[in-house]
Amino acid sequence: MRRRRTTRTAFEQAARRALEDARFLLRPQRWHNAIYLAGYAIECRLKALLCRIKGLAILPPEYETHDLWRLLEGTGLTERMRDEPDVFKAFERVTRIWSAEMRYAPKPYGRSEAVDFFDALRRVIAWLEAIAQREKW
Numbered sequence: 001m002r003r004r005r006t007t008r009t010a011f012e013q014a015a016r017r018a019l020e021d022a023r024f025l026l027r028p029q030r031w032h033n034a035i036y037l038a039g040y041a042i043e044c045r046l047k048a049l050l051c052r053i054k055g056l057a058i059l060p061p062e063y064e065t066h067d068l069w070r071l072l073e074g075t076g077l078t079e080r081m082r083d084e085p086d087v088f089k090a091f092e093r094v095t096r097i098w099s100a101e102m103r104y105a106p107k108p109y110g111r112s113e114a115v116d117f118f119d120a121l122r123r124v125i126a127w128l129e130a131i132a133q134r135e136k137w
Contacts, residue, residue, distance in 0.1 A: 032108030039098030
C-alpha cells in the first residue's frame with residue numbers, strides 16, 4: 001500500500017491543534033507532554049513554511065524528518081535567523097529540549113524546562129510568523 005504524503009494545509013492544521021493541546025496540558029502541569037506536543041507543533045509549522053516558501057502543496061520526501069535544524073535549513077531561513085541572536089538562541093533552546101525521541105525519556109521534564117521551552121518557542125514562532133507575513137508566504 002502506498003503511503004499518502006502530507007499536504008502543507010494538513011501541517012498548518014496539525015501545528016495549530018498541537019499547540020492548542022500543548023497549552024491545555026500546561027494547566028494540569030503535564031509539563032513533559034506539553035513540551036512534546038509543542039515541539040511537534042513547531043515541526044509542523046516548519047514543514048508548512050518550507051512548502052509555502054518552495055511553492056509546494058506537498059512536503060518533499062527529503063524533508064520527512066523530525067530534525068528541526070534540517071527543516072529550518074530547508075526553509076532557507078537559517079542565516080536570517082542567525083542575524084537575530086535572540087531568536088537563534090531561542091531556536092537552539094527549543095532543539096536542545098525537544099526531540100521526537102523525548103516521548104521515551106525515562107525521566108520527564110518538569111516545570112522549569114517547560115517555562116524555558118515555551119519562552120523560547122514563543123520567540124521562534126513569533127519570528128517565523130513575522131517573516132512569513134512580511135514575505136507574504
